[in-house]
Amino acid sequence: MTAEGNGQLETLIIQSVLEELSKNGLFDSKNKQQVVNSAVQVINSAASVPITPLIPEDEETVTLPTDEIMVDNPFNLEAIRAMKKTTPARIGIGRAGARQKTVSWLRFLADHAVAKDAVFVDVSEDFLKRMNLVAVTSAAQDKEQFLTNPELGRRLSEEGVRIIKEKCSKNPQVQICVVDGLSSSAIEANIPDLLPALIQGLNSIGLKIGTPVFIKHGRVWVQDQVAKLVDAEVVISLIGERPGLGTAESLSAYMIYRPNENTVEADRTVISNIHKGGIPPAEAGAHLVDVLEQILKVKVSGVKLNQK
């Protein structure tokens, strides 16, 4: 059942709420119809997005035990405990014959599965709507093309160019691109905190921000084309990093001042390792605002910025 079929019901509810508010002097009834219309619209668009039902976890759920020491009869348990604190490597995991124990093997499989899903599963449509991003695709038509032909991910599809020309504001000081890159999970995990922090921070120092875009199957270089299309002063890409088994949610920010034909990799400023176990996304947002402000001030980025 969608909300569209019950538009009348929603209208009635909103009208009665507004009447209550205006009786108490909390609402100016002049704009009533306009407010009702837009409220109904918001409800409809929110409800038309299918939400994947989450299966709740309970005592009947099997979970991977925490990363414990699994060496049988260790010579010095305290020493192994101390060793495990020194490295994220999979040590002290014991053995079954010469093979891994069941739990460490299943944890390995789980970590690889999460990493693979981060690469091969797309950022959900639902997420893009919630984040209010203008979505376009690169010239790569699917994941396999994207992974096996890096060139395609470095430029936009023809339709992508058209959409950006049509929907994005021109001449911004900062153009934000969210790019899936090699981890969709990094986008879904970090952008909800990172993007608002970044936008609010940029607004608070009075910078003109362009219309944020999402680029599917994109690589770092695609930001150059976007910057040229909207004539941005500086472009920032928030892009998913290649997942390791440790985390699949790490994100990098690549920034460049007025990219052109002579741009080289060293012209990009990079902040990597943005995720909850690294630089937390909200904190990264605030930090990126400072970096962007600096780039705009000195009008260079990358290695040249460090030399200023």
Place this chain on the structure above:
Amino acid sequence: MILKAKVYNNVFAFKNLKEVLAKANEEKSGDVLVGIAAKSASERVAAKLVLSNLTLEDIYNNPVIPYEEDEVTRVIYDDLNLRIFQEIKGWTVGALREYILGHKATGGDLHHLSRGLTSEMIAAVAKLMSSMDLVYAAKKMRYQAHCNTTIGVPGTLAFRNQPNHPTDSIEGMISSLKEGLSYGSGDAVIGINPVEDNVDTVSRLLETTKNFMVKWDIPTQNCVLAHVTTQMKALEKGAPVDLVFQSIAGTQKANEAFGISADLIKEAFELVQKKGTATGPNLMYFETGQGSEVSLDAHYGVDMMTLESRTYGFGRRYYPFMINNVSGFIGPETIYSGQEVIRADLEDLFMGKLHGLPMGIAPCYTNHMKADQNEQELSTLLCAMAGSNYFMGVAGGDDVMLSYQDTSFHDDASTREILGLRPLPEFEKWLEKMGIMEDGHLSERAGDPSIFDK
């Protein structure tokens, strides 16, 4: 040279040897990306047919990159034994395949033959071989090399203990080193990939590993896999270096992108002979992989497999102790699937051995490839059967610094048990002394890193 072949109803014509070599390859994403792969299964077979009929002299006369233009070509041609080549130059590639596989040809015969083969000839014959052909032929060839200990001893399988750490923490590195040793991994080398490529970090890691080797009396060698120039500076400053490492490639342009040349490698080899800590005479450790020339845009339209073979032609000039192939690490734009990795690993092991090299393999994969642990383990077992001198050893198979998966300490011990292979002799004695191994299998206390914490 006949460059045309008919496969049932279809006739295929090729422009030159370079195209034939590329199209005779099993499919890999890097050849497709460059636009040189066969367009159909029939065209692939036609290219193999043309290739089988070419003589070794045809290949000699048509280097894929001209002698004048490329240093790697010059190294390959300058180091060739012309007398042996003269004796076999009339053989077709098809006949070479049968000679290699034939019961009459011993490992010693193939070693002699290898001195008269260019890298392109070696790549060519591998293109006519199936997986089992490659294992069967590679198994015959086994080369030993000596640094502090001897690698490649018949009936042995050695491992590089690879205790990498994401921030070069000395304590963290030592923790993984202990874990690996407790599984019997580390007889090939204790080799660390540093995060920070500078003299201080490299020297610190070299000193720490050397001290650990001395303290526990471990018969092996150490190495820190920084850029060759960093290791040379560390050597000059007195750091204890057993093996000097460098990544190498199959074209001069790719080697330049790596910041190396034949002269530089020669200089490093001479330096470690004078100032290194090891006995030798084999003091170099090289790493290679199909596709690095594609990633660096330095391929000259030559296929990845032929370029990989040329890499071995370059490497053999310096009598390495280890030459290790990491084709599965380069990325999906060069090798995309588990099937492609397995094929590349077997090709590389065979091609390296037919260059007379003490080859090892890192059957590995990254998370953005269509490959998984099952395929990685298949490749490991096949390469072990083909007589790889060594593999890597990584805690739980997960390298927390390079973010890829490689053979685990468990895989190392398991592969030895499955195929009845032993550690290198001196190292096995040490394992027995430490109570880690008995009668060729892990003891009760093996797998406990705290045996080093008395």
